[in-house]
Amino acid sequence: MERSAQEGKKDEINRTTANGNEKAVDSNSISKSFGSNTVLKDIDLHLKKNENLVVMGRSGSGKSVLLKCVVGLVTPDSGSLTVLGKDLQELEDHELNELRRKVGYLFQGGALYDAMTVRENMAFPLKRIPDRPSKSEIQDKVEEALDSVGLIESIDKMPSELSGGMKKRIALARTLILEPEIMLYDEPTTGLDIITSKEISNLMLEMQEKHGISSITVTHDLSCARITSNRICILRDGNFIAEGKYEELENSENKEVNSFFKN
Ligand SMILES: Nc1ncnc2c1ncn2[C@@H]1O[C@H](COP(=O)(O)OP(=O)(O)OP(=O)(O)O)[C@@H](O)[C@H]1O
Ligand SMILES: [Mg+2]
Known part of the structure; x- marks a missing residue:
């Protein structure tokens, strides 16, 4: 813009x-x-x-x-x-x-879990909330959030395969997934x-x-x-x-x- x-x-x-x-x-x-x-x-x-x-x-x-x-x-x-x-x-x-x-908090140096794929990283916060969504709902939300930061194609990658900027965008999307x-x-x-x-x-x-x-x-x-x-x-x-x-x-x-x- x-x-x-x-x-x-x-x-x-x-x-x-x-x-x-x-x-x-x-x-x-x-x-x-x-x-x-x-x-x-x-x-x-x-x-x-x-x-x-x-x-x-x-x-x-x-x-x-x-x-x-x-x-x-x-x-x-x-x-x-x-x-x-x-x-x-x-x-x-x-x-x-x-x-x-x-209240989403993108903490200083906010990182992804290295041992999880992008998909698993993204689903992690949703799996921890009391009214946990169904598997297919989680799937939809993960895809939507990744799409909103332009990184849907990275869904099955490991964090080590991503650049610093991509990790930041995914960390941001992961914070936003709880709306x-x-x-x-x-x-x-x-x-x-x-x-x-x-x-x-x-x-x-x-x-x-x-x-x-x-x-x-x-x-x-x-x-x-x-x-x-x-x-x-x-x-x-x-x-x-x-x-x-x-x-x-x-x-x-x-x-x-x-x-x-x-x-
Ligand atoms: N849990 C804690 N226990 C003790 N002291 C702390 C704790 N958290 C922060 N501090 C102290 O509070 C002060 C402010 O820290 P803070 O992390 O908020 O700085 P900052 O403005 O974010 O700095 P930076 O730009 O380097 O990130 C520092 O002196 C720090 O040592
Ligand atoms: Mg600080």
Whole structure:
């Protein structure tokens, strides 16, 4: 897709998200320390429905910890965190598991199981859910998801036979197979060449447009941030120091903020 067409689509989404007050993620003043290392300090994180939010920050600034809080893998020490209208602190284990199904998490370095074929990798999450679909339903879903990332022909391959970019696309398709309402992408394009990174970024945009998915993306990749973001937040010392659209932050007078936008 050309940049102008992308911008047009994003503006459209910005208008619709701006109209809705419904939040996919709503955190008030969450903090998290590991021993004496305070990683998150009073963070307010608001993700609107159907919004793509990008979080940038230096290595070790707490970006992955923030995503893990949203998916319930890390529990904040204080503050409140609501995901799809549910307060995470008040959920019983089974309710948390149910909610986690709606939150896809493409973790940093997200890998496939090397000993399984692509087909088995893809079917794996579906086999673990309580209302496990039938064999033929699983088959259909696996094929549909692989088709959506353009890799149906790889269905019977082993991960070792695939390139890094193909593995990433399949890992993404595997996350999407449970039809999440929110996607958390942790460095989705790291280690990929420019063209493959753009393909992944466009795929992420497509997930938002076609499936109405809201997302939080952690990335250092400027092209990925430009293509996918409706809004960007910059994390430093455990809190957001700036927030705005790509172009606004890129032209920010704050040197620290605009330094993220220089290669
Ligand atoms: N489970 C844990 N136990 C102890 N410390 C942790 C744990 N997880 C993260 N940390 C610490 O929290 C800080 C933030 O880590 P995090 O992984 O969120 O960084 P990041 O911003 O994602 O960095 P990068 O860009 O390198 O991925 C680091 O100092 C890390 O050592
Ligand atoms: Mg990280």
